[in-house]
Amino acid sequence: MAATKQSVKQTPDTEEEAKKVAKLRKRLGVARQVHAIADDPYLKVVELDALRGSITGALWFFLSVGLAYTTVGVQRFIAHGASITDPMWWGAWAVEPALAGMLITVLRWEAAMLIRGIRIESRWVSITKWALLLSTLVMNVLSSIGGAVVEVVLHIIFPALVFCLAEVMPVVQDRFGRARAKILAEIAAHLAAEEAAREADQAKDAPAVTTPALSPPVTVADFAEDFDRAPAPVSPALPPVAPRTPEPTPPAHLPRPKLPAPIAHAVESRAAELAAAGRSITAADVQALIALPAPMAEQAAKYYAAAHAPA
Structure with a gap:
């Protein structure tokens, strides 16, 4: 009976403490949201x-x-x-x-x-x-x-x-x-880290690639009819095809740097200028344009140096 009375007496204090805890938790959540926004x-x-x-x-x-x-x-x-x-x-x-x-x-x-x-x-x-x-x-x-x-x-x-x-x-x-x-530069590094983590997660979840069946080899006998056929006449109305100068293409074996568009354009323009002068862009050249971390500057230098390398 005494224990019941004691618990009844503590009930109002417990409810008040619970309300205080709920208010503090709400304020803590708001503070965290404000801090996250202010630190963006x-x-x-x-x-x-x-x-x-x-x-x-x-x-x-x-x-x-x-x-x-x-x-x-x-x-x-x-x-x-x-x-x-x-x-x-x-x-x-x-x-x-x-x-x-x-x-x-x-x-x-x-x-x-x-x-x-x-x-x-x-x-x-x-x-x-x-x-x-x-x-x-x-x-x-x-x-x-x-x-x-x-x-x-x-x-x-x-x-x-x-x-x-x-x-x-x-x-x-x-x-x-x-x-x-x-x-x-901090934003670019953060975006690059997020993209790398996303690609790593996708690589883990990707299914195993099966090797397709090989087709039978092609022999010379398959083209016997083409050897006996006369070549098609060239139309005199068509102008000769001028050789096309190959444009720099991004290398397929290197990942493209995750940089904002203005920064990427500036680095690519600098790489083109240096390639025209006879040398490749380096990490020091990239850091002279924009204050990037050393790993990102090295990655960007390798990518754009390969993209503007002479054929």
């Missing part, structure tokens, strides 16, 4: 692109603000002593926007090339940026000489900061491009 590499690519867009927009905005401030100094330097009725006074306002437009155009082109993994190795690009920024700095400093110390300092600091920002922007774009390529 495709979501990382989308978040990285969104972050790159916001940071790039902020950099362009502050660069425009700095160039707007330097416009005043350039106008005052060029239109020194001119009245507002003088056309030179109005034309001086267009000098700094023209210089800024040239600089922004060069920076946009440089950023677009770096995002696509193309290095800018021409020194004339750096010379152009330095010339545009130094011209702005010189005209701003000369326009503020004889004024207050604060004005001189501001006309030195703002062009210098604009110059630093112009040098930082291509670096930002390059690092974003590398981070995106790294995530895409």
